[in-house]
Amino acid sequence: MLLAIDSGNTNTLFAVHDGNDWVVEWRIQTNAARTADEYAVWLYQLMVMQGLKFEDIDGCIISTVVPQALFHMRNLSRRHLNVEPLVVGEPGVEVGAKVNLANPDDVGADRLVNAVGAHAKYKGPLILVDSGTATTFDIICANGDFEGGIIAPGINLSIQALHEAAAKLPRIAIKRPERVIGRGTVEAMQSGIFWGYISLIDGLIDKIRAEDGRKFTVIGTGGVASLFEGASKRIEIYDVQLTINGLHEIWQRNKA
Numbered sequence: 291m292l293l294a295i296d297s298g299n300t301n302t303l304f305a306v307h308d309g310n311d312w313v314v315e316w317r318i319q320t321n322a323a324r325t326a327d328e329y330a331v332w333l334y335q336l337m338v339m340q341g342l343k344f345e346d347i348d349g350c351i352i353s354t355v356v357p358q359a360l361f362h363m364r365n366l367s368r369r370h371l372n373v374e375p376l377v378v379g380e381p382g383v384e385v386g387a388k389v390n391l392a393n394p395d396d397v398g399a400d401r402l403v404n405a406v407g408a409h410a411k412y413k414g415p416l417i418l419v420d421s422g423t424a425t426t427f428d429i430i431c432a433n434g435d436f437e438g439g440i441i442a443p444g445i446n447l448s449i450q451a452l453h454e455a456a457a458k459l460p461r462i463a464i465k466r467p468e469r470v471i472g473r474g475t476v477e478a479m480q481s482g483i484f485w486g487y488i489s490l491i492d493g494l495i496d497k498i499r500a501e502d503g504r505k506f507t508v509i510g511t512g513g514v515a516s517l518f519e520g521a522s523k524r525i526e527i528y529d530v531q532l533t534i535n536g537l538h539e540i541w542q543r544n545k546a
Contacts, residue, residue: 291306291307291308291309291313291342291346291347291348291349292306292307292309292347292348292349292350292351292538292541293305293306293347293349293350293351293367293371293373294306294307294350294351294534294537294538294541295350295351295352295353295354295363295375296353296354296400296403296533296534296537297320297352297353297354297355297356297359297360297363298320298355298356298400298422298423298513299320299355299356299422299423299424300319300320300422300423300446300513301317301318301319301320301513302317302318302319302320302359303315303316303317303533303534304316304317304318304333304336305534306337306340306342306346306347307534307538312531312534313340313342314336314340314342315534316333316336318332320356320359321359322356322358322359322362323358324359324362325362325365326362326363326365326366326369326370327370329362329363329366329370330366330369330370333366333370334370344370344371344372347371347373348373349373349376349541349545350367350371350373350374350375350376351375351376351377351378351537351538351540351541352364352367352375352376352377352378353377353378353379353399353400353403353533353537354377354399355398355399355400360377363375364377376540376541376544376545378399378402378403378537378540379399379402383540383544384540384543384544385402385403385406385540385543386406386434386539386540386543387402387405387406387409387430387434387435387436388434388435388436389402389435389436390431390435390436390437390438391436391437391438397436400420400533401418401420401426401428401436401439402436402536403533403536403537403540404418404420404428404511404532404533404536405418405428405430405434405436405536406434406536406539406540407531407532407533407534407535407536407537407538407539408430408509408529408532408536409430409434410535410536410539411529411532411535412507412509412527413432413507414430414431414432414433414434414507415429415430415431415432415504415505415506415507416429416430416506416507416508416509417429417430417495417498417506417507417508417509418430418439418509418511418532419491419495419508419509419510419511419512419515419525420511420512420515420532421444421445421510421511421512421513421514421515421517421518422444422512422513422514423444423446423447424441424442424443424444424447425441425442425443425444425445425487425490425491425512426439426440426441426442427439427440427441427442427494427495427498429498429502429506440494440498442490442494444514445464445483445487445514445517446464446514448483448487449461449462449464449479449483452479452483458475459475459479460475460476460479462476462479462480462483463480464480464483464484464514464517465480465484466484466517466521467480467481467484467485469481470485484517484521487518488518488521488522491518491522491524491525492522492523492524495508495524495525496524507526507527508524508525508526508527509525509526509527509528509529509532510522510525510527510528510529511528511529511530511532511533512530515528515530516528516530
């Protein structure tokens with residue numbers, strides 16, 4: 291079985307693939323100081339609950355945008371799973387997606403993994419909208435190459451900034467308001483956050499299409515992407531497993 295680890299700025303996803311499909315997924319808050327032993331205790335208990343054990347894992351792939359966390363996750367794989375992990379972005383790891391930028395190292399591992407997962411499953415060219423700590427818009431051409439994109443603050447980051455910077459604005463939950471015009475502070479904030487992000491997403495996609503001219507398929511993914519389903523008029527497909535499918539594809543290309 292393959293253990294895939296995707297460590298983002300906010301959450302870290304652990305997923306187990308049995309050779310045919312993903313059998314289980316778990317999430318934990320990203321903490322760069324969490325040790326390999328702490329990961330092991332947490333992961334062991336969850337695996338036991340699913341009828342799995344460490345000995346079932348014979349492969350591990352790691353993608354992270356938090357460099358400080360990599361040391362501990364690598365030790366988790368080596369010491370507790372007895373597996374040498376494959377780390378996306380390290381020398382010798384074949385991703386299979388060319389980065390058509392002046393400085394390819396600017397592109398985070400998560401965006402490359404998404405590009406691989408999307409190109410393996412969908413026809414290009416593609417726009418990938420990943421809603422997490424940041425909201426990213428990535429352009430993938432028909433042959434799978436990464437051509438650039440847009441990075442905007444994530445929706446939860448915006449909520450946090452409003453709450454922390456304005457003394458009288460409360461911390462709110464993300465909710466789709468029935469009305470655009472709020473009748474109170476909370477409703478007004480929820481409208482600004484939710485419909486503001488829908489306008490951000492749809493507006494930027496329109497601008498990308500106008501500037502580029504190709505007929506893109508637009509795919510939504512990420513931790514809060516499901517919130518926009520039915521509200522965004524531009525996102526055509528929602529795929530919450532895009533990242534782990536990309537990790538599995540990269541593993542398949544490198545396991546020999």
